[in-house]
Amino acid sequence: MKIQFIGAGSAFNKLDGQSNAVITAASGKKLLIDCGSTCWTTADKLGLGLKYTDIDAVYVSHLHADHVGGLEELAFCTYFNPNAERPRLFCNTQLMHELWEQALRGGLESIQGKVVTLTEYFDCHPVENSSFFVWEGITFIPVQTVHVMAGYHIKYSYGLIIQEIGVSSEKPKVFFTSDTQFAPNQIMDFYRSCDVIFQDCETSPFKSGVHANFADLTTLSDDIRSKMWLYHYQPGTVRQAAKDNGFCGFVEAGQSFDF
DSSP states (O other): OEEEESOOBOTTOTTTOBOOEEEEOTTSOEEEEOOOTTHHHHHHHTTOOOOGGGEEEEEOOOOSHHHHTTHHHHHHHHHTOTTOOOOEEEEEHHHHHHIIIIIIHHHHSEETTEEOOHHHHSEEEEEOTTOOEEETTEEEEEEEEEEEEETTEEEEEEEEEEEESSOGGGSOOEEEOOSOOSOHHHHHHHHHHOSEEEEEOBOOSSOOSSSOBHHHHTTSOHHHHTTEEEESBOTTOOTHHHHHTTSSEEOOTTOEEEO
C-alpha cells in the first residue's frame, strides 16, 4: 500500500495545496482520502497524472470545502463518462446524509431531464459508529475526533486507522487524524497503538482552536513525536522546525509513503 499526499497544507494554503491524499492498493486501485476544492488542480500542478477514472473509491472525513469541494467535479466527470464506473463512497452514516443535504445536493441534484440522488453518482457505503470497512485488502477504522463546536453542537471529523490485512507484526498501522483539535487525552491510545501518525497541525502563531497547533503538539512525549508526520499547515512553514522538535517532519505536497 502507498499513501501519497496530493496536497499537505491548510484550507487556504495555495502554495502547498489542501490536504488530500490518495491510497494505492496492491491491486493498483486508488482511494481518495477527502477530495477538496483544489484536489484536481493540485494533482495536475504536481504532475501526478491523476484522472477521474483512476478513482475507485473516496473516503470523506468531514464537510469543509477543503475536504469535499472537489466531489462535485468527480461526480459529474464520472457520471457523464460512459466508460467510468461509479466511485465507491465511504463515510460515517450520518455524515453521508449531511454530505448530500448540506454540501452536494445544490449542485448535483438537477441534471437535464431528471432529478438525481447521491447514489446515482456514487456507490455509497455508509459506515456505522465504531465500525470499519475493508477496501482492496486494507482495513479502515474511522476515528471520531472533535473538530468544531458549533454553538452547543459538536461537528466531528472522522480520521482513519489504516492497516493492510495480513500478519499484524509485518503490516504497519497508520493513524491519519484528519482535522482535529488538540485532544491527547481522547486519542492517546490511538497514538500509542499505531506505527505511523499523520497529524493535523496548524502553524499559525494565532491558535484557531479547531486544529492541533504546533506549539501544543511539541508537548507530546518523545516516543509519540518520533513517529508523527505533520500536515495541514499554513504557507511559509519552516520545514526544519518539525525535525528540530523531534517529529518526523512536515509532509511535502506530493510526498509518498510506502507501507
